[in-house]
Amino acid sequence: MAYPKFKGIYQTLLKDIHNAGTYKKERIISSKQGMNITTEGKEVLNFCANNYLGYSGSDAASNPAIEATKKYGFGLSSGRIICGTQTIHKQLEEKISKFHSTEDAILYSSCFDANAGVFEALLTKEDAVLTDALNHASIIDGIRLCSAERHIYRHLDMAHLEECLQKAQSKRIRMIVTDGVFSMDGDFAPLPKIVELASRYNALVFVDESHATGFIGQTGRGVPEYFGVQDKIDIINSTLGKAMGGASGGYTTGHKELIDVLRQKSRPYVFSNSLAPMIVGATLGILDDLERTGQTLLGPLKRNIHLFRSRMTEAGFNIIGHKDSPIVPVMIGDAALASMFADKMMTQNIYVIGFSFPVVPKGQARIRVQLSARHTEEQINRAVDAFIAIGKETEIIK
Template sequence: MSTSLSERLSQELGSLRESGLLIHPRVLERANRARTRVDGREVINLASNNYLGFADHPALKARAEQYLREWGVGAGAVRTIAGTLKIHEDFERQIADFKHTGSALVLHSGFTTNQGVLGGLLREGDLVVSDELNHASIIDGLRLTKATKKVFKHADPEDLRRLLSEHDTDGLKLVVTDGVFSMDGDVAPLDRLVAVAREFGAVTYVDDAHGSGVMGAQGRGTVHHFGFEYADDVIQVGTLSKAWGGVGGYAAGHQNLRELLINRARPYLFSTAQPPAVVGALSAALDEVQRDPSLMERLWANTRYFKAELEGLGFDHMNSETPITPVVFGEASAAFEASRRLFDLGIFAVGLGFPTVPRNLARIRNIVTAEHTREDLDQALSAYAQVGRALGVIR
């Protein structure tokens, strides 16, 4: 007898519940800002990716309203039929200019961007060598291709060299890495990875979801930080939902990349175009980060202060180099309990355990933003000190 839908749902949910992996997202009752209201409690928010405070920024809301009134609620079609509005192409030129690349194309999310670009670019006979800690969207995107896939040790140029030397091909060779790794907060050594890729004629593909708006001059990203923004053998992809405060994804690089993706990227070909209000908000975000250098200055000042104070308290933040600041609690149960206690003290910070992160490295991932005040950070640090001592993580 076949399994019923009810049985399948009960089995799967029961399994998740027993393993402690069943998710119940907390609900924000106000805009996603440095201070917000979550599940009925006023909290300091260390859980969001709103690096520059753009999710509720007045300039972005004003541009969104302007585009909404002028262009309507939706685009009305996929881009290749009747959904490409002038504002879509204007925004893509704006991204290409900002990223210093030959072209850019906007898709619907960072996740679907990796699916679309990897699926549109790679074919049987190609070789992909991917960092072992790359984002799930890269892993899933590569699963959809017929390219030969190899995995190199995290941020290890020598292991990358070994794999490229052992697996030659007449097809395209692609080295794939995150720019900033979302769980540990470390930065890919692009200077060394690109050098190794070039030894073997490989293209470097950088998912800069957590680097765009954070790294490089005016937030141009990790590729810009390492000086490769004009290189035709480097492809940049990322999301528009983190530092940029909206939703969507982008691919930027060689002048012909955009045209190929328009014809081959399935998420682009089969999804209705972005709503005008979203395009307006994102366009304003790129303008604002270039107009106001204090945004990134505050982001990094807050980052340095928070990390230094955590170190002083005795916490391990895994030598994070970016605003992503993990605080290690070891066992998943300890990280989840710490998150609950912090929430009771008015700090919204989420615990992460296996399989999201390795066993014995369960943590709370904190992201400070440009919008946090010193008072916010001091209150969070005081709560961390109290919880860390109560759980025996620090003295």
């Protein structure tokens, strides 16, 4: 065994990560996901899950998952194109494309996979991709896998995007790639301007809606719906691992031919197992539930977002992100202070996480708060009260 010869390399690497203060520890949760969770032997109020609609840990997700498991089994031991496509996979793809008013959809084991598979399959070196500097890591990796010319435009900087589009005019296809809601900053992509530029410079528009599907926009169809540009978006990638049940799974939806090409060429689709029936069944159930009760959930989510944002601003905190975003970064600045702040919140039984470099730029450490439709007004107020008390104690606010 050669490992002892190499062991030191990894020990040094781990030491370096520790020394940089970026070693990540996992907090162990012994309950279901929810607004109240049990961790480290106590019940805490959870403000750091992507559980925007409260489906994670809910019966609305697990009951149809159980039914689907009974009917279609636990797993398929196959990828989709061998013997891994069941009727429910096709039903869900149809339902997702109906939800987004698109022509077709294709399922993946995760949105990370959807992002890893889409660019390489659709673009060649004759093409160009124009990507926001703060797009998610999976988009960055997916673009790395394709041979298209890469233009990274400054975050939300439409003048810079236009410059990049001008430079890419000689290419065969141009594809603008953006997150709908940016996960670290909670801001929205300026889709009206993006689609205008796309039309002027002949470009396709790709939006990753992982932090929007189900809860942003009038009926939860996401950022394109929020801005009224649904019919101008060519490709949407999204996850089933956040608002839509929170287990795992992802998809691409858009024009028929594009989806068909993905079925032929997208490597995480062709060379990986099909999505487990229980997740497919749960998502079908959740989409039905959203049709029935979606509007009921969106109201409380909006109320919570506005209550938290307005009380925190009033208290003197520097919070960023779009006014209608349930991702609310509370800016702290110093990395050690952000981490200490989160620890102090935990002593008040409020679970929030501090994010610092390299996840966000140096000097811009923050606590990222994520709100859910299922938080009660009392829970929001309790979290804000704890923020205010600790904010004063640490002299972040007066």
